[in-house]
Amino acid sequence: MLSHERKRHLLSILSKTGSIIAKDVSGDLGVSEDTIRRDLRELARGGRLKRVHGGAVPVATANAPFERRTVLSTPEKAEIGKRAASMIEPGQVVFLDGGTTALEVARNIPSQMRSTVVTHSPNVAMELLRLETLTVEIVGGRLMRHSIVTTGAATLAWLDRYRPDMCFIGATGLHPEQGVTTGDSEEAEVKRAVIARSGSAMILASSEKFGAVSSFEIASWAEVDGLIVSKAAENTATGLLGHLNCGIYASSGR
Amino acid sequence: MLSHERKRHLLSILSKTGSIIAKDVSGDLGVSEDTIRRDLRELARGGRLKRVHGGAVPVATANAPFERRTVLSTPEKAEIGKRAASMIEPGQVVFLDGGTTALEVARNIPSQMRSTVVTHSPNVAMELLRLETLTVEIVGGRLMRHSIVTTGAATLAWLDRYRPDMCFIGATGLHPEQGVTTGDSEEAEVKRAVIARSGSAMILASSEKFGAVSSFEIASWAEVDGLIVSKAAENTATGLLGHLNCGIYASSGR
DNA sequence: ACATATCGTGCAAAAACGTGCAGAGTCAAG
């Protein structure tokens, strides 16, 4: 057995069982403990594992950069996400906005779904990679630190290439007279542009946005095709916005 | 038996069993060990395999199923990342590739750095958001599931808008004669395009890539301005690639 | 604190290595 092979075997044991006991391995491989110890020392020098008395353990998993921003997600948002995801048909091209609710949409797309999702949010895109049969496209541009979406002239120019069947857009204000609004002008521009190019426009509407108005208009109600709300918020939504020519799609509950 | 035939046989053994032991093969084929060793040396020179004491193993790249997940980041990559990050000057526009080593570059950029980083990898972009004073831009396109970068015609078209001062590019093969290579043609195209548009091109070179050749060329050595390596790998790098007109930038150690 | 297991280092034998060289085979020009 080649020494290189032996080292690979050691790393493989480590990743499978989480630890190495020098004596056991030396028996299994039919070489002396000294040899195993030497191998372990060299691997440790290369930082591939951590040497301990009696054997070795995996190197400290201090680097867990994932989930660096533990997104606060509420049950309501998850419910909306599930309802929105259920509207996606195979073969469609769908635009998905950024934000926590849109992330919930991504999380609830059924596996094996065969369609194309376009997004301008890197963390939504990362979440979508979970789905093996999905085509994911990212719209580039300058990345906004707070909302984790791309915006700006570049993003707008890029968007011009897409004509999605449907889009799911987040908003911070949903007011019967003031329309759909959000708090950042750049983001509002992107959302406007997406809605203008989409076959149908769905707003992800968590209940705390009802009746609120933010500084920048995304769309009037005439431009919006549907509102996705939780079951608990259905009545409130209908009371406030039901007279508008805009479908209200409520989740069936948990 | 012809030497060419023998070499094919060697490669076939390698792909089947994952390693070659010179003595065994020489016995099976009825030729001397010297001949096998010569063959192995030549194949290694061409980057088709990696020579080790006692025989040969596959060149360290794509076909390592279990290492893919476990070896997310090694100390060597972190070291390279730190060295690369230290080369970024305030005010510069820098392109950062995708991949684990590039991610380490992102992690090691000092806070308060005022420059612009362009990347086609959403997870690198997410990491860069840590830096409050940095401007981050994403190059859009179709997202590759495996490598987590965007590629394709859209990405290439978009790249045309950038002229970075410097770029940091990952690769899976670094061979004195075969140049810089990687395992996916779409990714190779993007890397090529970036290098062509950058003031200077730096390759993130972890040691297991030395002497390896992958299927698609990224650049010849003439097009590359520098190689970033760990301290431990500096001598190997100089020995193998030092004669090329290409700077070797070693980290100062941990 | 003491017994036991494990560790690191120095050392020597064995295995594998690279290199130079010579014989055998190949091929093309004369």
Next chain:
DNA sequence: CTTGACTCTGCACGTTTTTGCACGATATGT
């Protein structure tokens, strides 16, 4: 057909790497 240049292969020889063992030092557990 002969000759000479060339390549491929195996062998000899000195060098390097790997490996197992001995021995004193260090860590672990009761």
